[in-house]
Amino acid sequence: MTLKTILLGACSVLAMAGLASAETLTIATVNNGDMIRMQKLTDDFKAKNPGIDLEWVTLEENVLRQKVTTDIATKGGQFDVLTIGTYEVPIWAKQGWLLPLDNLGADYDVNDLLPAIRSGLTGDDGKLYAAPFYGESSMVMYRKDLMEKAGLTMPDAPTWDFIADAARKMTDKANEVYGICLRGKAGWGENMAFLTATSNAFGARWFDENWKPQFDQPEWKNTLEFYVNLMKDAGPPGASSNGFNENLALFQTGKCGMWIDATVAASFVSNPKESKVADKVGYALAPDTGLGKRGNWLWAWNLAIPAGTKKADAAEKFISWATGKDYLKLVAEKDGWANVPPGTRTSLYENPEYQKAAPFAKMTLDSINAADPKNPSVKPVPYVGVQFVAIPEFQGIGTAVGQQFSAALAGQVSVDQALKNAQQLTEREMMKAGYIK
Structure with missing residues (x-):
């Protein structure tokens, strides 16, 4: 060798x-x-x-x-x-x-x-x-050019009424431009993250202090009706299938006037290599309804x-x-x-x-600091979490409720029926888990 x-x-x-x-x-x-x-x-x-x-x-x-x-x-x-x-x-x-x-x-x-x-x-x-x-957190990302064309100026801290009015004015369906893109895809971390945070601003909550589900209360009806009607008037077709990634793609290709979603999206919508509208994007805090809570999550x-x-x-x-x-x-x-x-x-x-x-840096930090997971809603709650409820059962319940609300957005069930179904299934699971009798 x-x-x-x-x-x-x-x-x-x-x-x-x-x-x-x-x-x-x-x-x-x-x-x-x-x-x-x-x-x-x-x-x-x-x-x-x-x-x-x-x-x-x-x-x-x-x-x-x-x-x-x-x-x-x-x-x-x-x-x-x-x-x-x-x-x-x-x-x-x-x-x-x-x-x-x-x-x-x-x-x-x-x-x-x-x-x-x-x-x-x-x-x-x-x-x-x-x-x-x-x-x-979450915030409003919007097209400054479309806002100007609609004759409006976005406030730093908008209300939901302003957002709804602007979305309808910015919509141009003939040219495939939709005033607003919001999550519709079912999932506790998809449409329910957005809708739970939004519901806080409308005064709604998942449970009262005794863990009784609250979908049979007027605040949830106001939230879901407002969302479904707004998306019907000013949202893109097929919105019930759209989550974070789908709405990001729509915004980047110039098809959304406004998008209310995760602050992390700001770097993608303002990146000229990835976004056709990079030089036209403005930012604002998540909206409120004047009740003292904004719809910004953590x-x-x-x-x-x-x-x-x-x-x-x-x-x-x-x-x-x-x-x-x-x-x-x-x-x-x-x-x-x-x-x-x-x-x-x-x-x-x-x-x-x-x-x-990063022109969005201050708005991101302000939104993160403004979120209050221990007091997320207008009324007192027994749970921690802004866009979720920090209990093990929430993953299953949140997704099941998300399916009901996605079906309401798709027009497969009425808002009232979706809320009734959400109330029943949440009550059933909370009884099974021993939170309520």
Whole structure:
């Protein structure tokens, strides 16, 4: 055997040993723009962590929630890093389903996380159980040119009556321009996120102080009738199938006069590479009805580690990379400051480069800070959450109610029938779960 053969053999053994020691993290994530961008930038992570490989499972929002919930509840162990929302974190932490993030590294700076966002991810023990990849509220994004053409000026803090009047005036169905695009796709985190936040402004609530469902009350009827009529007059066709991504595409292609949705969308609608109307977009706070509450929610998409993983150390390294300050700088270098994931760090909103590049920065921060998850509605409630109710049963109930309201929007059932069905199914589930007798 020659020296060359021996050396080659040794190299291949070392290479195999290297492959054997590489850990592969399976990451479940949602198919939105910020998460897709993160996947494209992971060469930076791999260069800094050569022993860790990444495998992505990228799913539509409703499907992601279903798969991740099933996997963690059954201890399936399919994923090492989960993308989950502000709704799941405190509930799952209490169940012991998530590992605390105790080793994010000396330079991570947990205290830089925005207090409103961080508090929703902190367990009763004061530990962080998920790290925010981006945080958001909701706001109005609108076409300044169409608003001007309609002879109107958008206030910084509009009412729903102003929005409805403007939407009808901006609609030009002959040219496929619709005054307003709003979520209609059924799902507790799709149409019900929007409608629950909106209902708060109309004085409605999911439950009274004794957990009795409230869909038989006039405030919910006012909310749903207003929404269905507005969408019938000024919304796009097929709106009952439209969620966040579908409305984003409609707005970017110039088909929406206004869109009320997640503040995170601002960087996509104002990006000239992706949006035909990038230079025409204005921003305003989510609307109110004069009762003292605006329809702006509070949410973060977060990265968390399921308790069943065997790769917790590698998973925490990945989360530290993806949600740390250096990641924001990396996105800024590649795609500009306007496109960094928003809504997580105080330092970002103090950064003059970001303020200059992102005309929506102040409105985003104001909207996040204005949300009040502990007092979301005009009347008192027994739950925490602005666009959701932070109880385990909400996922199923919220989606079932969302199906009723989506059917009302599609004209398949009346508003009254949808509300009656929502009341009955919610009462049934709350009795089954022992909240009410």
